[in-house]
Amino acid sequence: MDVSLVPAFDAMGSQMSQTSTGQLGAGVQPKPQVYSSLIRSSSRGGEHAACFTELRRNFVNSRPAKLKNLILLVKHWYRHVVAQNKEEEPAGASLPPAYALELLTIFAWEQGCGKDRFNMAQGLRTVLGLVQKHQQLCVYWTVNYGIEDHDMKTHLLGQLRKPRPLVLDPADPTWNVGQGSWELLAQEAAALESQACLMNADGTPVQPWDVMPALLHQTPAGDLDKFIAELLQPNRQFLAQVNKAVNTICSFLRENCFRGSPIKVLKVVKGGSLAKGTALRGCSDADIVVFLSCFSHFSDQGSRRAEIISEIRAQLEACQQEQQFEVKFELSKWENPRVLHFSLTSQTMLGQSVDFDVLPAYDALGQLVPGSRPNPQVYADLIHSYSNTGEFSTCFTELQRDFIATRPTKLKSLIRLVKHWHRQCNKVPKGRGPLPPQHGLELLTVYAWEQGSRDSQFSMATGFRTVLELVTQYRQLCVYWTVNYSTEDETVRDFLKLQLQKPRPIILDPADPTGNLGHNARWDLLAKEAVACMAALCCTGRDGAPIPPWPVKAAV
Structure with missing residues (x-):
């Protein structure tokens, strides 16, 4: 074991735990002034990393034993790659430090599993997959430094605009430990994936955890198009x-x-x-x-x-x-x-x-003529036949498809972003009851764009911020369209009146008026996630101010 003795400035000295023996207690967050001073003092990244050794130690020490074993496994693989390719390494092309792989392993576990007990092969495959996506890597934590302090926020936004890969030290925001040549690691990671250690007993590959190389809430608003x-x-x-x-x-x-x-x-x-x-x-x-x-x-x-x-x-x-x-x-x-x-x-x-x-x-629809409405009798028969909301929505698949498929490409990209956010919200532990369905969020996104923009080129952050704002206003939501069914038919008109008198939120399927996508779901939980997301970098401008939404009412 190699040991380095490094003299360092005690930047954290005034925050020592009173019960400790001169060491920083776990869970203690530095004062913002510590990082403000660091940012002003540093001429190159990680120059004063030694001053934050205790924070770095605590960040790893608090992890479960099995995660530490996964870290050991990844570091063993890293050492093997270094040893195997020592002679072939091109001049000036140094690998990223082992510490970068250590942080990447923690990130993979946090985002994909988070449990004390897990499948080791799954964890390893996930890390190897992230190594192969090094050109998109954007990994950082705000456990020790956050975006509440203006100096820190400005510095962090500056770091996030730099080329990938970006793996920021959770203790020292000036140090991008992801710097280095990842190509060799990526090649070796791809080669290892076909080995027996990452195969199931039936010969199929072990599936990795669902982890992306960058997180939505950590992505600057101006980079959302690139993220998508x-x-x-x-x-x-x-x-x-x-x-x-x-x-x-x-x-x-x-x-x-x-x-x-x-x-x-x-x-x-x-x-x-x-x-x-x-x-x-x-x-x-x-x-x-x-x-x-x-x-x-x-x-x-x-x-x-x-x-x-x-x-x-x-x-x-x-x-x-x-x-x-x-x-x-x-x-x-x-x-x-x-x-x-x-x-x-x-x-x-x-x-x-x-x-x-x-x-x-x-x-029910027969041969549809593009641009024309179904016969009103179709909806009259539907209203007389249904017992449960959206019971026969399958019969209207073509209308549901065409309602979205004909929209501008960028609006479909916004829908993808909202669906991704919804998928991430579903991973968060929650109370009893399902979140609102994805199709409901899809329709809410179309409504936000129709009412707020209608431009085929718009600010992705503004559109996303508007949808989140509408989610928080779920108690007032009343959204519907009459492109396929209208109030001209008496049966449909009377039914629509009854539907719109029901408790909010209401999001009627534009293809099937019996389908209320806002009904019987935990909008309160989704609204809580929306509030958190609106305060994140993805909804924050370069000046640090919140991105304003389009002026869209919660009800038609």
Whole structure:
């Protein structure tokens, strides 16, 4: 073991715990003046890092024993890489310090797991994945320094504008420990992923935790477009492969289902985020709706469902055997008599997949003419038939898809950002009851843009800030559209009046007036997360002032 003896200024001396033996107690945060003085005194990053040794020690010492074991494993791998490549290392291309990997391991655990007990292989694979994404790495903590102090906030924003990778020392904000050449580490990380230590017993790769190389709330407002483009938009090659596979599957179902039977497949429609153009990188969702001639009314859809699902499953299994796909096509082993699931997963990109629901439905709309409204009788029949909110929304998949798919590209990017935020909120431990559905947030985002901007080019931070503001005003929310159903028909008009008299929040599905996406959800918990996000860097201007939202009312 190498030991260095370093003389240092006691910057933290006045904050020593009274009960300690001259050492800084755990949980003690330095006074802002300490960091203000540091920022003014430093000419190069990490110049005075030795002064904050105790904070650095406490940051790691407080972690669970198993996380420390994961750190040891990562450092062992790092040493092996250094030893193996000592002779081949190009002149002037020094690796980042082992401490950077130590911090990256803590970040991976905090964001992906946070539990004392976890799968060691999963943890290691997650760290290796982050190493390979070093060009997007933006990792820092505010346990010792925060953005409340003006000098500290200005310095931190300056650091965040620098090229990636950025891994700030949690004890010394002037020290970016991520500096160095990561390419060799990334190559070795990719090579290790194919080894037995990161494979399951059945030969499949161990799945990493869901951790991104940068966090939304730590991203400066001016960088949100870049955040979306680099981290949220799906890989184009994977999207092309999935769309090609889905087209093949839809054609196969259309041509082969119920062959020789009186039942006919009228049409097969793609829905969900994949069809709308708002899919997120990683795991996304989609629907394939099979409209059948055996259903002549909304209420018919409950009959013969098990038989129909069984036939569709048989055809999907045949499609799986007969067709060649560039993606892995996997049917769910769990047989549900009401719905069918399958997934399409990338063969080459870890963690890239789309989960599909295949749903039989009544063809209430017939052949839709683009730009025209459905026959009012469709909605009159729906209103007389439904018992539960959104019960027959599957029948209106085309309208739901087109309502979003026709929007400007940048608005779809904002929808992606809001969906990502919603997904992160779902990871936070919460009380009983679900958060509002993602589709409700999607519609709220469209409403915010329609009422506040309507420009195809707008400030992403302003749009995001507006949606968060509306979430906090959930008790007043009343949002609906009449693009597909209108008040001209008496049945629809009377029904709409009743819907709009119900307790807020109200977000009516523009395709299905029986579907209230604001109903029966924990908006209070989501509002709490929105308040926290509005105070973060992603909603803060360069001058440190909050980004103002668009002037949008909570009710139409």
